[in-house]
Amino acid sequence: MPNLGAGVDPHYNLSPSGVQVYTPTPGVTATARFFNEGSQTAYIGGSGVTPANGLPILPSCKIELPNMTQSLFACSAYATTATNTTTSAVGNAGTASVASLTAAAGFVTGAWVAIGTGGNVEVVQISNGAGTTTLGFTAATNFVYDHKSGATVTVVTPSVAQLHVTPGVV
Amino acid sequence: MALATNVLTTNPFSNSAVQVYTVPTGYTRDVVVTNNGPSPIVVGSSGVTFAAGVPLPVGQSLVLAGPTEALYAITTASGSTATCAVGLATAFSVI
Numbered sequence: 001m002p003n004l005g006a007g008v009d010p011h012y013n014l015s016p017s018g019v020q021v022y023t024p025t026p027g028v029t030a031t032a033r034f035f036n037e038g039s040q041t042a043y044i045g046g047s048g049v050t051p052a053n054g055l056p057i058l059p060s061c062k063i064e065l066p067n068m069t070q071s072l073f074a075c076s077a078y079a080t081t082a083t084n085t086t087t088s089a090v091g092n093a094g095t096a097s098v099a100s101l102t103a104a105a106g107f108v109t110g111a112w113v114a115i116g117t118g119g120n121v122e123v124v125q126i127s128n129g130a131g132t133t134t135l136g137f138t139a140a141t142n143f144v145y146d147h148k149s150g151a152t153v154t155v156v157t158p159s160v161a162q163l164h165v166t167p168g169v170v
Numbered sequence: 171m172a173l174a175t176n177v178l179t180t181n182p183f184s185n186s187a188v189q190v191y192t193v194p195t196g197y198t199r200d201v202v203v204t205n206n207g208p209s210p211i212v213v214g215s216s217g218v219t220f221a222a223g224v225p226l227p228v229g230q231s232l233v234l235a236g237p238t239e240a241l242y243a244i245t246t247a248s249g250s251t252a253t254c255a256v257g258l259a260t261a262f263s264v265i
Contacts, residue, residue: 041239045214048221055214055224061236063224070225119217144221 014042014076014161016112016123018049018144021165022072029170030069035062038162044074048144050122051077057163067170076161078123080114083107084154091115091147096127097136106155107135114154120145123156177257179206183243184251187218191241191256199258201238204231209250211243218242228252 012021021044024030036042036057043054044063054075057063083106091097107113111126113135122144124137135153137143180190190213191201205211207228214223225246226232245252 043215045218045222045224046212046220048219049214050217050222051215053214053217053219053222055232055241056239057234058236058238061234061238063235064233065224065230066233067227067230068225069227072224119219 009164009166011037012074012163012165014074014163015125016051016075016078016114016156016158017125018045018047018073018075020047020071021074021163022068022167024069024071025167025169029067031168031170032065032068032072033062033166033168034074035164035166036060036161037164038160040159040161041077042074042161042163043077044072046070047073049073049075050144051075052119052121074163075123077159078112078114078156079159081155081157084152087115087147087151087153088149090149091143091151093143093146096124096138096142097134107153112156112158114152114156115143116145116147116151120147123158177255179255180243180253182251182253183245185220185245185248187216187242187244189216189240190243190254191238193238193240194258198236200236201234201241202231202255202257203234203241203243204255204257205229206253206255209245209247209252211245211252211254213241213243215239216242218244220244220246226254
């Protein structure tokens, strides 16, 4: 979370990968206000926040937390495309690559992909392009969850959300 | 101060996600979620987990202004239980 100086609230353009947007002030009652100033839904939560598990903030809506003592993260929603494949190796949490894709067509540098299904699906950004069977991701989007071999990998389109964060103290 | 009406207190739940708020049809209101304890809870979407939702210590509240989606909650530890109060607010100003 950037420190922009006293009285300057940070604004975020959110991707489907979680980013830290709030750090509590230690030793005091810290407050947090989140306002979705964009046209897409934003999600806030802990370090593992995804659109599947975060607290949704619809466009033009806000959430107030009168006493928030933990760091918070946020992400945006996304739309899936028809381009998908599966992995043939395990992807562990904290790593930034997954090996042996069964097909790599359509997976280009900079593209966002959703890996997994159900509660542990997460979105990461490709750092190496097509033409390889090992798909790498940007360091900022390391896996938060473990992914089994055979996990579905689907190219997605981010629905970028704009979030205005107002931290404070009582 | 938010003036809550139609407060619903949930049944006790544990570290398995339960739906605590259903979006009403036909109108939108502010929503206040309060952790009645005795354990900390996490609030989020249907897939909410301990590491993913918004933490809410015992006795604390969060306020969602305007329309929202269905909300789910879990406790933060296996075996612990909690209840929460969900109210529709008529006015908005907490901080």
